[in-house]
Amino acid sequence: MASLPSGTKRPWLFEAFPALEQGVPWTPLVEAPTPVQALEGLSTHLGSEVWIKRDDKTSSTYGGNKPRKLEFLLGDALSRGYKTLVTGGGIGTNHGLATAVFGRKLGFHVVLGLFGQPVTAHVRKSLLLYHAYGAEMFYMSNLLSALWRFYVAERIRRRDAYFIAGGGSSPVGVLGYVDAGLELAMQVERKELPLPKVIYLAVGSSGTLGGLVLGLRLAGLNTRVVGIQVAPRIFANPRIALRLARKALKLMRRHDHSVPELALTQADMPMEAAYYGEGYGHPTEGGRRALALMARTEGIDLDLTYTAKTLSGLLHKVRSEGVKGPTLFLNTFNSVDLSPMANRVEPGLLPEEFHRFFKGKMVE
Ligand SMILES: Cc1ncc(COP(=O)(O)O)c(C=O)c1O
The missing domain is CATH 3.40.50.1100 (Rossmann fold)
Known part of the structure; x- marks a missing residue:
């Protein structure tokens, strides 16, 4: 096999189900496994054990999910x-x-x-x-x-x-998060983190949720995964997450007969809509507070569209349900700073129809 770029590795999928490697094309981009760590400052603040999986560090070129x-x-x-x-x-x-x-x-x-x-x-x-x-x-x-x-x-x-x-979020794209589910299960097995009681993640087009749940179930873990809706319901809903997971499973089973059939239902893909606010990309007060708390207690940056709303949901659920943990927050936002690259571009170089977005006041 050709050598892989530094830090990247073959998917866990190909190790668990070797016949997939023949039929499922793949190109190395991810530096895996992404780290898992205890959020000690945040946990002390909250009075409940919270961990993070750093998918903001999936690649040193550009991270996130x-x-x-x-x-x-x-x-x-x-x-x-x-x-x-x-x-x-x-x-x-x-x-x-x-x-x-x-x-x-x-x-x-x-x-x-x-x-x-x-x-x-x-x-x-x-x-x-x-x-x-x-x-x-x-x-x-x-x-x-x-x-x-x-x-x-x-x-x-x-x-x-x-x-x-x-x-x-197509069945092919979702395989990336099936792989992440297997990766997380491996990290639990190696005792890099305790088995989470609940995992929280942002739901935009539903593929991350569908894929992660499928990967965890294939690894034999029944951990509850809760999606926080951050995009319109036509894209972010349990039905779409389930459909994507089922199609990804079908695709895997077509290429490797050893992949087991799983009876997934919408109950495997619960989603919370209460932290969405006015709409896609509209910051919420809860999100702003969660973003500030994460920055203050852990020095980790979140974004207002996806991950801050998700953390606000996690904080509210843990507090209101008295969850003792461990709870896992999946950080799906890129943390590689591309500002130097952005600073090289004058807005006037963009196609004219985009110039209006550089005039007037911003939302933040
Ligand atoms: C930072 C971030 N988090 C989460 C998501 C949601 O993932 P998905 O679209 O798979 O639901 C996205 C993209 O939509 C994203 O950009």
Whole structure:
């Protein structure tokens, strides 16, 4: 086998189910396993044991939950000879940025379809970064036009492109989080952390939740995983998480008959909507407080769209349900600072339809 880039490793999936390696394309991006650590300051503050899995460190190029999905998605695109990747999301999409970063690294032309969301510093920086990493960008004025353009118009126009679902949440992308579930189970077995009673994670397009639950169940762990809804219900809901998990399982079983059949239900994918606030990308007060608490007690940065809302949910649930722990927080936000790259780009270099996002006041 060819040698792997430094820090990366073969998926745990291929170790657990060796026949998968023949049928499931994959390209190394993730520096695994990501660390797990006790959040001692936060636990003392809360009076309950909380741990974190540092998926913000999945890659020293660009971290967060997206590189795990892209290992399988870009592996698939490479193996099928595609040269162009098309994907999309809000104007601050982390998935779009990760696709631009790793797509360019692997020689793809990356096209991003973007729709509006509240303009924060993070959004402005993301827009500059898409350009810095060479992505072609087009604007879609609202969600409906986005769905039409992404699922119909662009597919007709760009027949030779590999389309990646929003958030990377297709059955192929979800394999990245099945792998993360196996990785976490291995870390529990090696006693790097106690078996969590509950795991909390952010739910945008539902693939991280579906994949992690499937991976844990395949590893024989029945740990409860609770999704915190941070995106519209049409993308973030237990039905979609379950469908993605079932399809990913089917895909695995097609390539490796030793993968067991599992009877997953929506009860395996519970989701909380109470911490969402006004909508996607709208910061909440609870999220701001959770972000400040994590920074003060642990020196770890969260973002207001995904992980701060998720931690606010975890804190509220642990307090109100009197959970003794251990509770695990999955940090899905990239912690690699790409500011130097963003600072090289003047907003005027972006396509004209994006200039408006650099005028006027921001939300934060
Ligand atoms: C930082 C961050 N956390 C969590 C998520 C949610 O993951 P998923 O889309 O798989 O539900 C996303 C992307 O949507 C994200 O960018």
